[in-house]
Amino acid sequence: MSRPAGPAPLLRRILQRGACAALVSGLLLVRQGRRDACSGAAPLNAISHWLWPESALRQCGLSARYTLVGAIIHWGASCFWSAIYEGHRQAGAPPPRARPPSRRPPAPASEVPSHDLVNALALSAIAAWVDLVLVPPRLSPGFERHLSDASLCRVYLAFGIGLAWGGARGRRAHRLPPGTRQLHVES
Incomplete structure (x- = not known):
């Protein structure tokens, strides 16, 4: 019996992206x-x-207090933007429907659909604008105070690529042969 679509698959996609x-x-x-x-x-x-x-902006070395907490906040902010991305996808996506099996072989797992990459890069540009221009300095990411403008562009570009890659990884998991992934059985 198949699992009904619900919040769990959406949450999984948000967290993965x-x-x-x-x-x-x-x-x-x-x-x-x-x-x-x-x-x-x-x-x-x-x-x-x-x-x-004040103190976090002056720290250069690795520490649980600053580096670990900064990484956790970075992950949380990334999940926030991922949720916005998935919400946008859900709003524009047609409702799921049963399709007959395709005779075409599935696309390679490493392939990221171009529209997904373009949308992810567009969202990363919006995130950069919000993070670096719109919000007050107290709510900015903070890393902009240590990086050049070129480095900031690279980081936000990498963020968009990571969003798209996370979606491609999720699609790949659904293309695996039936015996290679865990089955969920409802009782």
């Missing part, structure tokens, strides 16, 4: 922090300025 976007952009934050700032940890530390306004 958010995690991929946070991972890709977070890795680039570290890389660009090594180039532009005192260390790779500085941009992640700066994100925790939401909790420690």
Whole structure:
């Protein structure tokens, strides 16, 4: 018996896209922090300025207080934008319907539909505008104080790519042969 569509698959897509976007952009934050700032940890530390306004922006080394908290906030913000992305997708998507099996082989799992990538990059541009222009400095990401403009562009570009990649990973999981993924049985 198939599972009805509901909040669980939507939440899973939000978390998967958010995690991929946070991972890709977070890795680039570290890389660009090594180039532009005192260390790779500085941009992640700066994100925790939401909790420690002055001290977080000055921290260069790895620490649980600043780096770990900054990474968690970054992941949460990525999931927030992922939820907006999925909400937009749901609003424009036709209702699901049963389709007869296709005679065409499925697309390669690594392929990201171009409209998904374009939409994810558009959302990352909106996120950059909101984060860097619209919100007051107290609610900004903080890493913009350690990175050059070029690095910021790269980070937000990576964020959009991560959103699209997270969606492609989710689609790949649904294309696996039946015996390779966990089955859910309702009783």
